Amino acid sequence: MTAPRGAGEAPLAGSAPLIDVHAHFYHAGAGRADWADVNAARFRAGDRIGITSHVASVLGSYGFSSPTYFPSPADVERGNDAMLEIASRDRKRVRMFTTVNPNYTEHALREIDRCTAQGAIGVKLLASRRADDPLLDPIAELAGKQGLPVLHHIWQHRTREWPSQEISDGADLARLARRNPATNFILAHIGGGGDYMHTFHAAAGVPNIYPDLSGSGVDRGMLDAAIAALGARRLLWGCDLTMCTGLAKLRALDTIGIQKADIEDIRWRNAARIFPSNSFERCGAVQ
């Protein structure tokens, strides 16, 4: 399905719909002078790959005025405002998650309502609180009622505490997902570090968990194992911070012997199923 290298200006990943469910954008309050260049680079590479829709979030101030994974309420709002502005400029191409910090429950619930009213189609949870903490239940419940999938930052198999985040793994998220069966959860970046095989086992029996393929990790065997353990209907394509590895995984999907329909599920159909209906105008209707 994907085009060969050097195929002129045709999308490198072909012209079929393609939804990146794990993207991030930056803003002037993010503490880096090149923030606009990085945003522009995401659009440039997205066009080159053939990404139909970026579903993105802004993570507060990315550590500039509060920690990336523990954003203050003020930074949460500032980041969501920036993301709303980016999404409003090109809604056909950019959709957004509302980022929240569950330690501020009432604020989180208000942010979800505020941003959803302005077009957000999902909720982004970082690593501000472990995924199985009951504090996340009101957020998961509200997301479920509104039909919003929850993208949760995950470390694949946490074996210890890591600095700067209260990290969760697939087993932690599975407990939250079991308590909230009406809510769909996107398990972040199986290529984002840690032992993805642990994740596949932890998530296999929890049908409302959908792992995304994003992350800089491109281990051979990872995609095959994910499909074997979970099936193509449970996987979502995404890039996160490295779009080159996203393109590489698309090309790898073409070589590991799965059906064209399975590839389409991973490229966009699964995303179209779990996000609110009509979220992706450019992708058409899901069969």
Place this chain on the structure above:
Amino acid sequence: MIDVSTFVGPYPFRYVPHPTPDALVRVLDREQLEGAWVGHLPSAFYRDPAPGNAELFGMLRPFSARLKAVPTIRPDWPGCEAALREAKSAGAPAIRAYPVHWGLGPHDQRMRELAIAAGELGMPLVLTVRFEDLRQRHSLDVAGDLSAAAIRSLARAGDSVRLVVTSAGREMIEEVHWGLTPAEQRRVVWDIAWIWGPPEDHLAKLFRTVGGERFVFGSQWPLRLVQAPLANLDLLPDDVRRVSLGRV
């Protein structure tokens, strides 16, 4: 284009699908790569690399037109000088060493002597910064990453030294490159297997600052997808899209 960073053989800490020479040749064909320098993956974890080298040459013999054996030489092991000469006689384009796995520090004189001796025979020394992401390592995999200090030390060892450093990221490359004289910089090339592409565009930034001639193609197959560095090249911004990689 040659892939300078491939292996055959299993990896001790996780399952790796079909790490065999025939599979590698199929990958090269599919990705339109001319050939590969091939190491023996288990040898990085053996105390004595000699049996692994013998196995490597044997495995690659039927594929010698495309796959070039890069044996492992351990400089603190008896007979390493002879092993180096044998590698040259056998047509190896380069040799590999894993100082961190052997407990050799960043300024170990034996590593420096190996780098010099290999260079005098016209063979670059291939170094591996990491096999896996630090975040996913097995509890028994305690070797750690190769340090920038170790690479600088080897690059400064002598005029004949030629290093091919694989699996480094932007920060390490910059730390080493700008910590060397221009003459020392020319002794080092880096593969692009672990360098980030867009939106951070680390590879593009390195091409603009360090220069494309200091980089070569490497994938770390069979541990990682060979499609990743190819995708990275395909996604370069226009101003560096035509930059040529260096040669080894």
